[in-house]
Amino acid sequence: MGGSRACALPPLLALTDPQRQPDPVKLVEMLPPGSAIIYRHFGHPDRLAIARATVAVASELGIPVLVSSDLDLAYGSAATGVHWPERMLPAAARARARGCRLLFSGSAHAPMTLLRAKQAGLDAVLVSTAFASASPSAGTAMGPQALAAWARRTPVPVYALGGINQKTVNRLTGLGISGVAAVGAIRNAEPTRT
Template structure:
């Protein structure tokens, strides 16, 4: 199973205690990677939250990815960083984090997808597969057919993100995509452990069929 298989992206609007609980539960339920997001720009808060998540992931095989901020990733020695299109250029980020850390990049249209093939990346996040309440400024909705096309173009593993839930998950996994990134389906679940566990099971069944 790919390390990108069930990729949890944290909700930066949840307080640190909720964050710790969600990540603890989600890891117990079978998430394979965790990305810590913090959009407020408050670096001390970001470091504190990222450190808390790092403590949870210690002695697990679950990788810790920091959203946007290379400095935070370096400060806490995270496993990698995920960049958006308006963040630091991938080539500079790679020089700073070194060859052994994971580097992901959000891709929002076909031009970016083609350009990404020449960048020193480990994976891409394809956004948005479907529209979602957390992303109101969507450039493109890829849908299932767009995802299939992107997989033919990209040289890198693809993590699908945006509007993914139990209803559409099987169709997405059956494209052969490397993973799915989820926020609300796990972060906002009454029981994040159960939600993660059911999603992981659904992924495994979809891969077999």
């Protein structure tokens, strides 16, 4: 990507999704080296057991796991960190103020959120929507130049989210983007480890 900021997270973040990527353990097994996973449990009744299984396999492979929206679940599963949706950045700031040292990523859908991300002590911010995406939650695509402008506004490492594939990743080279976050781009990948 060519991000100029040091980042505690690897350049590829894979996000789980109940419909598009429902098996976090299988996803971990498909990830290439230099990846991390964000486990989005969406209130699943077995979320602790699934998170623990995901962390166990990921730990063997050297893949960090961040749990979405749930600090207690992150601690209970021995995850590496927490991913905070934009609306929950105040909770991230409170956790940092209490001394939490887990890795924190967060989502940003508006330029003002970048300031809040820094204040919340995030290690990385996922900016959406980078490219046109079929995701039901995707907004209007901003494109690589607007994304680069956002990245210049913050000292927090920026990850592109939305419409990520090999073609769009190539368009991010040299723009100061630290990495990419993806759901659908990984679901059809073949396992990289046996």
